[in-house]
Amino acid sequence: MTSPNISVEDVPLNRFHQLLTVRSGGGSFVDGYVLSIVGVALVQMAAGLSLNSFWQGMIAASALIGIFFGGFLGGWLTDRFGRKRVFFVGPILFMLASISQFWVESALVLFLLRFAIGIAVGIEYPVATSLLVEFLPKKNRGPRLATLTILWFAGAAFAYVIGDLILRHGGDESWRLVLASPVVIGAVLFVLRMGTPESPRWLLSKGRAAEAEAVIKQVYGNDFSLRNLPEEPKQKKLSFTSLLHSGYGKRMLFVAMFWTCSVIPVFAVYAFAPKVLAALNLKGDWASFGSVAITFLFVIGCIIATRLINSMGRRRMLIQSFAWSGMALLGLAAFHAGSEVLILTLFGAYALFIGGAQVLQLVYPNELFPTEIRAGAVGVGTSLSRVGAAVGTWLVPMALDSYGIAFTMYAAAIVTFIGLAFSIALAPETRSLNLQQAASLS
Known part of the structure; x- marks a missing residue:
């Protein structure tokens, strides 16, 4: 990396990019862990605190409610005070709220602590993804952001493994250790993030050119300077409150709708997989195998x-993902009384095909908005999608009990096809564009 003419978006991945991916991806890992660990502890926790069904539901939903507020807050803080400072807010909240759960004695206090954890998760999405995308080379931007989604599932799986080990060997009060266990991951993440520089793009947006150039030289070498950073589109200064009245309102509508429509069925299916499979007449070993396979x-x-993501392109991948996963859900509705093999095949097809929409949740909002409002846009997408996830999760048991499995699967298919319609109408292609071109309205 010695050419003074090469853009920072065209350089090869270096050690800094690798480390920043770990630093940012750690937030997604913790997110998957803290949101899943409460389910591991639920039975023993409910007995220990004498929780009725109302409080069990409220505690299960508390983190999703917190994410709604955290997404808005995190986006505003990140755009206002910078990526570097806010990068440490999530790990600190993870540690404080998690360790406090060890001494919890009431349902209300546990609800508030889980709510605080949700706020931390909501903050993580805009700060971690905006910081990462503003440093990544163009060709690595999509795959690296998509990797964060995989890390979420890795964190969720790790929660089930660690939580089960603690419950097996920790005694009657081991649920407290289970809930407090994220403090260790939060501490590791805090230490890992020490030494992370501020985004030069954010520094430039605040008129701090000398600091931005110093970061560029630190990351890319002394031969690089502000000349190697592609110039932001020329436009009036944006505030997030004016976003919907600017040309970016259509992009915000697209992000909010496709993100929400992609998570509603996933959260509902993932949270109630055993119940849904039982409604599809899969019981015993078939149900156990099905949950793991899905x-x-x-x-x-x-x-x-x-x-x-790079070879296929963003737009085509999103449209294909919604189309084929929606067809799988229609199949589950139409053939809900089919054989075990057919049901698992259709369920598996849904899980497989929805992957495209899942990974694009963090790619599109980071590419479609300029530096000044990028984190805010990610925060809004995070918040609105979690409203949909919470509503969908809340409605699934009632829909199954009142209307049956066929209706529930048809409803999930309709939501997916709504996402498809918005994608066909509004999804742009940003695969070959640098960050400035992707965020430009021209």
């Missing part, structure tokens, strides 16, 4: 999408 195929689908 989780595995969610991960495989995300991995395949990550590998194809």
